[in-house]
Amino acid sequence: xxxxxxLQAISDGxxxxxxxxxxxxxxGEDVGVYxxxxxxxxxxxxxxxxxxxxxxxxxxxxxxxxATGAAIMGMRPVAEMQFADFVSCxxxxxxxxxxxxxxxxxxxxxxxxxxxxxxGFSGGxxxxxxxxxxxAHIPGLKCVCPATPxxxxxxxxxxxxxxxxxxxxxxxxxxxxxxxxxxDERYVTPIGKARIHQEGEEVTIITWGAxxxxxxxxxxQLPDSSIEIVDLRTVMPWDKxxxxxxxxxxxxxxxxxxxTRTGGFGGEIAATIAEEAFEDLDAPVRRIAAPDTPVPxxxxxxxxFIPQVDDVVRGLKELIxx
Amino acid sequence: MSSTTAVDVVMPQMGVSVxxxxxxxxxxxxxxxxxxxxxxxxxxxxxxxxxxPSPASGVVTxxxxxxxxxxxxxxxxxxIGGEGAAPAAPPAPExxxxxxxxxxxxxxxxxxxxxxxVGDTAxxxxxxxxxxxxxxxxxxxxxxxxxxxxxxxxxxxxxxxxIQAFIDSGASQAAPAQPEPAQAAPPPPAPAEAVAPAPPAxxxxxxxxxxxxxxxxxxxxxxxxxxxxxxxxxxxRRGIAEHMRRSLDTSAHVTSxxxxxxxxxxxxxxxxxxxxxxxYGVNPTYLAFIARAATETLRDYPWVNGELxxxxxxxxxxxxxxxxxxxxxGKGLIVPVVKNAETLNLLGMAKSIADIAKRARDKQLAxxxxxxxxxxxxxPGGYGTFLGTPxxxxxxxxxxxxxxxxxxxxxxxxxxxxxxxxxxxMMNLTLTYDHRLVDGAYAGRFLRDLRERLQTWGExxx
Numbered sequence: 001x002x003x004x005x006x007l008q009a010i011s012d013g014x015x016x017x018x019x020x021x022x023x024x025x026x027x028g029e030d031v032g033v034y035x036x037x038x039x040x041x042x043x044x045x046x047x048x049x050x051x052x053x054x055x056x057x058x059x060x061x062x063x064x065x066x067a068t069g070a071a072i073m074g075m076r077p078v079a080e081m082q083f084a085d086f087v088s089c090x091x092x093x094x095x096x097x098x099x100x101x102x103x104x105x106x107x108x109x110x111x112x113x114x115x116x117x118x119x120g121f122s123g124g125x126x127x128x129x130x131x132x133x134x135x136a137h138i139p140g141l142k143c144v145c146p147a148t149p150x151x152x153x154x155x156x157x158x159x160x161x162x163x164x165x166x167x168x169x170x171x172x173x174x175x176x177x178x179x180x181x182x183x184d185e186r187y188v189t190p191i192g193k194a195r196i197h198q199e200g201e202e203v204t205i206i207t208w209g210a211x212x213x214x215x216x217x218x219x220x221q222l223p224d225s226s227i228e229i230v231d232l233r234t235v236m237p238w239d240k241x242x243x244x245x246x247x248x249x250x251x252x253x254x255x256x257x258x259x260t261r262t263g264g265f266g267g268e269i270a271a272t273i274a275e276e277a278f279e280d281l282d283a284p285v286r287r288i289a290a291p292d293t294p295v296p297x298x299x300x301x302x303x304x305f306i307p308q309v310d311d312v313v314r315g316l317k318e319l320i321x322x
Numbered sequence: 323m324s325s326t327t328a329v330d331v332v333m334p335q336m337g338v339s340v341x342x343x344x345x346x347x348x349x350x351x352x353x354x355x356x357x358x359x360x361x362x363x364x365x366x367x368x369x370x371x372x373x374x375p376s377p378a379s380g381v382v383t384x385x386x387x388x389x390x391x392x393x394x395x396x397x398x399x400x401x402i403g404g405e406g407a408a409p410a411a412p413p414a415p416e417x418x419x420x421x422x423x424x425x426x427x428x429x430x431x432x433x434x435x436x437x438x439x440v441g442d443t444a445x446x447x448x449x450x451x452x453x454x455x456x457x458x459x460x461x462x463x464x465x466x467x468x469x470x471x472x473x474x475x476x477x478x479x480x481x482x483x484x485i486q487a488f489i490d491s492g493a494s495q496a497a498p499a500q501p502e503p504a505q506a507a508p509p510p511p512a513p514a515e516a517v518a519p520a521p522p523a524x525x526x527x528x529x530x531x532x533x534x535x536x537x538x539x540x541x542x543x544x545x546x547x548x549x550x551x552x553x554x555x556x557x558x559r560r561g562i563a564e565h566m567r568r569s570l571d572t573s574a575h576v577t578s579x580x581x582x583x584x585x586x587x588x589x590x591x592x593x594x595x596x597x598x599x600x601x602y603g604v605n606p607t608y609l610a611f612i613a614r615a616a617t618e619t620l621r622d623y624p625w626v627n628g629e630l631x632x633x634x635x636x637x638x639x640x641x642x643x644x645x646x647x648x649x650x651x652g653k654g655l656i657v658p659v660v661k662n663a664e665t666l667n668l669l670g671m672a673k674s675i676a677d678i679a680k681r682a683r684d685k686q687l688a689x690x691x692x693x694x695x696x697x698x699x700x701x702p703g704g705y706g707t708f709l710g711t712p713x714x715x716x717x718x719x720x721x722x723x724x725x726x727x728x729x730x731x732x733x734x735x736x737x738x739x740x741x742x743x744x745x746x747x748m749m750n751l752t753l754t755y756d757h758r759l760v761d762g763a764y765a766g767r768f769l770r771d772l773r774e775r776l777q778t779w780g781e782x783x784x
Contacts, residue, residue, distance in 0.1 A: 202483075251456045251482045279459045282482035322476050 004182040007175040009149035010114075011040050013156035014078060016186055018048055021076060024160055027054040027063055028080030028114075037082045038116055038175055064090030064113070068098045071109045076160055084117035084169060085129045098165045099140030108163035112156070118171040118210055118258055119306055124297035130209070130259040135167050136236040136268075142166040142191055143236040147212040149180040151233055154189025162191060169235075171210045178213070194239035196246075200228035203319050204246040206269055207256040208232040211307065215256055218312035225320055235265050240272060247273045251282035252319045258306055261289035283322040288315045329378040331400040333393055336367045336689045343367040344392040344557035345399065350382045353452045353477060356402065363399065364685070368561020370656065370692055371649075371685045378402045381477055390554050456482045464489055558654045569713045573756035577711040577723075580769040584727050584747045586779045587611050593781070594668075602669060609645075609701055610672035612724050612751075615775040617641045617663045617671075620697060623768040626720040627697050630759050640664055644695030644715055645675060647682040656682050657715055659695040699724065703749070712754050719759045722772075723752035 004012065018024045025048075026041055032055040035042030045053040056063045060081060067077040081087045087094065094113070101109045119128030132143045142164055146152040152170065159166035197212055202225050205215040212231045219227040230246050232238055247253045253273055255266035270285040288307045296302050333343050343365040350356050350363075362376040380403025387399045453461070453468050457480050461468045471488045473480040546552050555563075569575075591606055598606045620627040624637035643663040647656050658678035660666070666674060681687050698715045703725035712721045732746040751772065755765045 251454075279455045282454045282456045322479070322481070 001181045001183055003179050004149045004153075005176050006146075006149045006152050006170070006178045006180075007038060007040060009153040009180075009182050010156050010170055011042070012182070013153035014040070014160075015044065015047070017157060017160045018044070018052065020186070021160075023074065023076040024078060025052040025054065025070075025075060026078050026080065027056050027066060029056055029058060029063070029082045031055060031080050036080060038172065040080070040114070040170075060086050060089035061093060064093035064098070067111045067113070068093050068101070068109060071098070071111045071165075072101060072107050076110050076112075078112040078114060078160060080114040080116075082116070083123075083127045084115035084131055085126050087113070087115055087131065087135075087167075094135075094141070094165065095138050099138050102164065103140060109165050110160075110163045111165040112159045112162075112168055113165065114168045114170060116172045116175075117169045118173050119295050119302060120173040120210065122297055122299050122302055123172075123295070125294035128295035128302075130169070130257070132167070132169050132235050133259055133263060133265040133268075136238075136265055140164065141236065142234065143169065144191060144234045145169045145171070145208040146189075146233060147171075147174070147178075147197075147209055147231050149178060149182045151189050151195065151231075153182050154187050155191065155233065157186065158188045158191050161188065166191070169209065173210050174213075189233070191234045192237040192239060193233065194242035195231045195233050196242070197229035197231040198227070200226040200250065202226040202228075202250055203252045203254060203316055204228045204230060204250045205254045205256055205312070205316075206230045206232060206243055206246070206266075208235060209258060211256045211258050214307060214309055214312055217309040218316060221309065221313050222316055222320075225316065227316065238265075238269070240276075243269060244273065244277050247277045247285075248280040251280055252322065253281075253283075253285045254288060254312070254315050254319055255285065256288045256307060256312060256315075258290060260292050261287060262292050264289050283319050286315055286319055288312055327403070328383060329380070329402045330398045331362060331374070331377060331402060333365065333395050333397045333399055334374060335395045336365075336370060336372065340367045340395065340689065342392055342394045342557070345387050345389050346371065346556070348385060348389060348400075349373075350376075352382050352385055353479075354382050356380065356382055362402075366557040368557055368564070370687045370689060371558065371654075372687070373685065374399075376402060383477060392557055451477060451479050453480065454482070457485050460485050460489070556654065558656070562655060565716065566713055569716045572716055573714045573719075574758050575711070575714065575754055576757040576762065576765070577752050577754040578762065578765050578769060579709060579750055579752045580766075580773050582749050582751055582773045583732065583777050584608070584749045587776055588727070588747045590779055590781055598669065598672065602673065604669070604672045604676055606668060606672050607675065608727065608749075609699070609724065610668060610675055611776065611779070612722070613643055613645075613660075613663065613675065613699055614666070614668050614671045615772055615779075616697070616699065616722055617643060617666075618775060619768060619772045621664070622771060623764065625760050625764065626753070626755060626768050628719050628759060629696070629717045630719070630756065631717065635759065638696055640696070642694050642696045644698035644718075645678065646698065646700040646712075647679050649683060656687065656692060657695065657698060658682050658687055658691045659693065661694065698722070703727070708750050710752060712752070714754060714756055718756075720753055720755040720765075723754065725750040725752070 014026070026044060028036070030037055031041045032045040032050060032053045035044070041053060056066070063079050067079040070077045081090070098109050098111055101107050117130050132145055135141045136143045142162065144155050144159055144166055146155045156168060159168050197216065198219065205227060207215050207229065208231060212229065215229045219229060228246055228250055230242060255269050257264055257266050259265065266287045266289055270287060273281070273285050288311055290305050290307065293305065296305050336343060345363055346366045347364040349361045356362055356376045356379065358377065358379045359375045361373045363374050365372060365374055382400060382402060384401040387393055387397065393399070451473065457468055460482065466485065466488065468480045468485065471480045471485050473484050475481040475484070587608065591608065591611065594606045598604050620641050625635065627638055627641055629636040641663045643660045644657040645660065647658060649656060658681070660671070660674040660678060663671065678687070678691060681691070695715060695718060697718055698721045700712045700721060701724045702710050706726045708725045710723050710725070712723050714721050727747050727749040729745050730748045731743050732748060733741055734744050734746070735741050751769060753765050753769050
C-alpha cells in the first residue's frame with residue numbers, strides 16, 4: 001500500500017497494464033513527448049516507445065477512428081481526449097461504430113476512452129463538462145466515474161480488460177487534490193458495482209465522481225443525522241441493487257450529480273427508485289444537480305452552477321424534516 | 323420560510339349583492355406549498371366565476387370546504403401555514419365503523435348503519451396529512467391506523483421513523499386502532515383476534531360523510547331514475563335559474579321584430595375590417611355596429627333604457643350596455659356590461675366588446691363588470707336563428723335580440739319609384755320590452771329608428 005493521488009493511481013494502473021499486455025497502447029493529443037495535458041502518461045513514451053504512446057494530430061475523429069480500427073484488429077487502445085468536452089468531435093466513430101460493432105458483427109471493441117471531465121476551476125463551458133449521461137444513454141458503451149484513487153486504479157484496469165468500449169470519466173478536480181491508499185499489486189474493481197462511501201440510516205445520497213466529497217462534507221455538517229453515501233462508481237452499467245437496497249433502508253433518497261439536471265443520469269436513478277421501491281419511500285426522491293445551462297466561466301457563477309456543500313445540506317435538511 | 327401563524331382563507335365578497343359562492347376547484351391540496359397571490363381555488367358565484375389568490379405564503383394545512391359546496395361569504399374555506407404547524411386534529415370518525423366481518427354479520431340487528439366495506443385493511447389516514455408509501459405499507463403490515471401515530475414530519479406528517487418507533491414502543495398494541503364510538507354505539511366489538519383472524523386490527527372505515535348540501539335548495543329532488551344522471555348545479559346555473567324566473571314574474575314581456583337591410587353595414591364593414599385589424603387589432607363586428615346604433619337610438623327612447631323602480635320611472639343620461647356572452651364550456655351565460663357606451667365610437671365599441679367577451683371566457687371579469695347594465699343586447703344569430711324572444715335582464719326595461727344576417731331577394735324601390743328585386747343582406751332584430759313601461763308603438767318607433775340608422779349608415783359615420 002502506498003499513498004497515491006487520484007492522478008497517480010490512474011497512471012499506475014495504465015502503466016501496469018501496458019507492461020502486462022503488449023496489445024495495450026495509448027493514443028491522444030500530446031500524450032507522448034509532453035506526457036499528456038495533465039501528465040497522466042508522463043514518462044510513458046520513454047518506457048514504451050513512440051509506437052505504443054502515439055501523439056495524434058488535433059483530431060478527435062482520428063483518435064477515435066484509429067482506436068476503433070485497432071480494437072477491431074485485436075489491439076487494446078487507451079485513447080485520451082484532452083478534455084472530455086472534446087469527445088463530441090468523436091461522436092460518430094464512438095456512437096455509430098464502436099458502440100454497435102459488437103452487436104452488428106460480433107467483433108469485440110475493447111477501447112478505453114479516457115475523459116478528463118468536471119469543473120470547479122473556472123475552465124468555462126468547453127473544459128468543464130460531465131457528459132456521462134449522454135453516453136450512458138447509448139447501448140453498447142460503458143461509463144465509469146471513479147471517485148477515489150483506489151477505484152481509479154482498479155477501474156482503469158477493469159476498463160482495459162473489458163471487451164467493450166469503456167468511457168473512463170476521470171474528474172480533473174480530483175487529480176491532485178485527492179490522495180489515498182492504493183494497493184501496490186494488480187487488482188480489478190468490477191464495473192457495475194457501487195461502493196458504500198459511508199453507512200447511514202436516515203437519508204441516502206446517491207452520487208459519483210467529485211460529488212462524493214461534496215456529499216461527505218455535507219453529511220459532516222449534519223452530525224446528528226445518519227446519512228448514507230452510495231458512490232455509484234460506474235454509471236453504466238449502474239448498481240441498481242445497491243441503490244435500491246439503500247433506498248429501502250433509509251426510505252429517503254437524494255440523488256446528486258455535477259452534470260446538468262434535465263436528462264442527467266439522476267433522473268434515471270430517481271425513476272428506477274420510484275418504479276421499484278415505491279412502497280419503501282417516505283419522501284419524494286430529490287435531485288440536486290447543476291442547472292440546465294452551459295458551465296459558466298466566472299468563478300462566482302461556476303460556484304452557483306456546480307452543486308455546493310450548502311446546497312446538499314439544504315436538500316438533506318428538507319428530506320430529513322419531510 | 324413563511325408565516326408562522328395560520329392564515330384563514332375566506333369566501334370573498336364578489337360584489338355587493340353576492341352572498342354566497344361555490345367552490346369549483348381547489349388548485350392546491352393539503353400539504354401543498356403555496357405562494358402569496360398564487361391561485362388557491364376557483365369559485366363560482368351567480369355573478370362571476372373567478373380565481374381566489376392565496377392571502378399568504380405557506381403550506382395549505384386545512385381545506386374545510388370541498389369542491390362543489392356552496393357557502394356564504396366570509397366562511398373560512400382553508401388555512402395556510404404556519405410552517406411546521408401541526409395539522410388540525412382529525413375529524414371524529416363517524417360511528418359507523420364496525421370491524422370484523424362476522425361481527426358485522428352477527429350484529430346486523432340493532433338498526434345500525436351498514437358497515438362500510440369492512441375487511442379493507444388499507445390505512446385510512448386521518449384525511450388531513452399525507453401518508454407516504456412506506457408508512458402506508460408498514461401501517462398495513464402491522465394493522466396500524468397511521469392517524470394514531472404521533473407525527474414529527476412536515477406539518478405533523480407521520481414519518482417512517484415515527485411509525486417504526488410507534489411499533490417498537492409497543493404502543494400499537496396498547497392503543498387499539500379503533501376510535502371512540504361517539505354515540506349510538508354499535509355493539510362493543512369483541513377483541514379482534516377472538517372474532518376473526520383474517521383482517522388484522524380493524525382500521526376505521528374511511529369517513530365518507532360528504533353528502534353535498536344543496537345550499538338554498540328548494541325541495542329535495544327525486545332520486546335519478548333509470549338512465550338518468552345527476553350533476554350538481556353550479557352557482558352560476560342557480561343564479562341564472564333564479565333570475566330568469568324572477569324576470570318573467572316581474573316584467574310583462576312583449577317582443578316586436580323588425581327586418582333590417584344590413585347591406586350598407588356589410589359593405590362598410592368590409593372596408594373598415596382591414597383598417598381596424600391592422601391599425602387596432604380589433605374586428606369591427608356586426609354586433610359593434612348594432613350596439614353603436616342602438617346606443618344612439620336609446621337617446622331618443624329613454625324608457626327603453628329606463629327602469630321601473632317602485633312607483634317611479636327611472637331614465638338616464640347614459641347607457642350601460644350589457645352583452646350576453648356564452649361561456650366557453652357552453653355551461654352558462656354571463657352578461658358583462660360596457661359602461662357609458664354613449665361615449666364610445668364604433669372603434670371603442672368594438673374594442674370594449676372584444677375585451678369583455680374575452681375576459682368573460684377567461685373568467686377574468688371583476689364583479690363591477692357584470693353590474694349596472696341599463697340595456698342588454700343578446701346575439702343568438704351566430705347559430706343561424708332568425709327570431710327569438712329573449713328575457714329581460716332585471717331591472718332593465720328592454721333587451722335587443724340580433725339574428726343571422728342572410729342574403730334574401732328583396733323588393734327595393736329606386737329614386738324613380740321603380741320596384742326591383744335585389745339580393746340584400748337581411749337581418750331580423752327583436753326588441754323584447756317590459757310592457758308595463760314601454761308601449762308597443764314606442765317600441766316600434768325605437769326599432770324603426772334603429773333600422774334607419776343601420777340602413778343609412780354613412781361611410782364616415784361614427
